[in-house]
Amino acid sequence: MFLSVTEDLVRRRAEHNDCEIFSLEEISLHQQEIEKLEHLDKWCRELKILYLQNNLIPKIENVGKLKKLEYLNVALNNIERIENLEGCEELKKLDLTANFIGELSSIEALKCNIHLKELFLVGNPCTEFEGYRQFVVATLHQLKCLDSKEIERSERIQALQNYPEVKQKIGEQEQAYLLKRAREKDEAQRRMQEREDKKQKQMESKLGFYSPQNKENHQAEGHREQETWRTVEDEDEEDRRFWEEPTPYTPESRLETHRYLEEKRRARENTRESKKREKPPRTLVTAEGKALNVNVPKLNFSLKDDEENNQLILDLAVYRHLDSSLLDVDVQPTYIRVLVKGKPFQLVLPEEVKPDSSSAKRSQTTGHLVVSMPKAKEVILTTQKVSTSIKHSDCNTLQKNARRSGQVEKLEVDPSKYSFPDVTKIIQEKERVGQGPVRLQPEKITRTEKSYVDFENNEEVPPLI
Secondary structure (H helix, E strand, O other): OOOEOOHHHHHHOOHHHOOOOOOOOEEEOOOOOOOEOOOHHHHOOOOOEEEOOOOOOOOOOOOOOOOOOOEEEOOOOOOOOOOOOOOOOOOOEEEOOOOOOOOHHHHHHHHHOOOOOEEEOOOOHHHHOOOHHHHHHHHOOOOOEEOOEEOOHHHHHHHHHOHHHHHHHHHHHHHHHHHHHHHHHHHHHHHHHHHHHHHHHHHHHHHHHOOHHHHHHOOOHHHHHHHHHHHHHHHHHHHHHHHHOOOOOOHHHHHHHHHHHHHHHHHHHHHHHHHHHHOOOOOOEOOOOOEOOEEOOOOOEEEEEEOOOOEEEEEEOOOOOOOHHHEEEEEOOOEEEEEEOOEEEEEEOOOOEOOOOOEEEEOOOOOOEEEEEEEOOOOOOOHHHHHHHHHHHHHHHHHHHHHHHOOOOOOOOOOOOOOOOOHHHOOOOOOOOOOOOOOOOHHHHHHHHHHOOOOOOOOOOOOOO
16 A cells, blocks of 8 residues: 555645646645555646655656646656656756665666756665766766766866766676675565564464454453553564664665654554543543533633623633634533533523523633623612712711811711702802892991091983992
């Protein structure tokens, strides 16, 4: 079973292009454990940059229809030969770092890529061949840079002069390498077969131990625990032997290591799943119907009694960046239950509430979940009476203090009788002496005569008004 490029994987890696793959120009599929390269030449015809480094690709294939491809990165894979790139007409940069290319003569397939300027072959077995660089420089005339080093004109002239001799040496070294690779493949196949046989024997022994007949013979729990302990020890010993065994660095050993790690990972996942299944479900409501207080997500919370609005307010400190779709709120008359990513939080309420009138919202500053639950019992608050009693108590206190200090006590007008001051009784009314227009009175004239002796009354002069 090998992993290949899937449409779902390509769409997930095409988020920068609104998950559209037909117009995709650049995609990164590195570290995806891909073992076969396919479908990209049909789905992504507009690709210009393709990253496939650090996978398990053994062969370059299914990219010949990418006519606009300019940069291909397949470093850290299991590639042993350069091929199937003739159709990439616009290819300018090819990175084959740290692969297993031993057939150096396969670079002749790149002669058709006339726009190829940069080539990286560092970390491949072919770079250890004598005359490696001269052969590549003389074979690919269009190349400008090899292994991050610029190719000078004098270097190319010298490489072309020595090309026949260098080509013969490369051919001999290549044949020796291919024989070595054949032996490595046989050894890897033999080692893999031995490991498969050993696993088969272990499976048979386990099935034999857990068969119905043996279960009747080994009913004691001590035998089972001993067998489990022996199995764990065997796994540890196998793991130690696998990592300490000297193994050549080949495509087969790299693939074998990946399969071994994947097997261990799946075994751990299966163990976790079995433990989850064995774990009994948490009790939220007893058999008698009594709700229990439960806080599995271990979140801080506070329950406030808002008497003014006659409601209970629960403030649950959920994580600020937690998506609200992962919260499920259930308000019942006597308790509230909140599922946070499937983990229950349940709190028994001190009073009965109205579930239909309750509301839940997230705080925009802290992200906390705030649930408002109106109480089922209506309470009428007498705010005015309370304030009046407070005022009366304050008046009594003032009167006591005044008596102690010897001051005159002053009565305070009862505010319940007068809602506003009576301005008509602020100034007391006085009787008016004169009514109607102003007149000169004899009494005042007499007084004037007494006060001013030299005054002469001239009747022709009009009176002063």
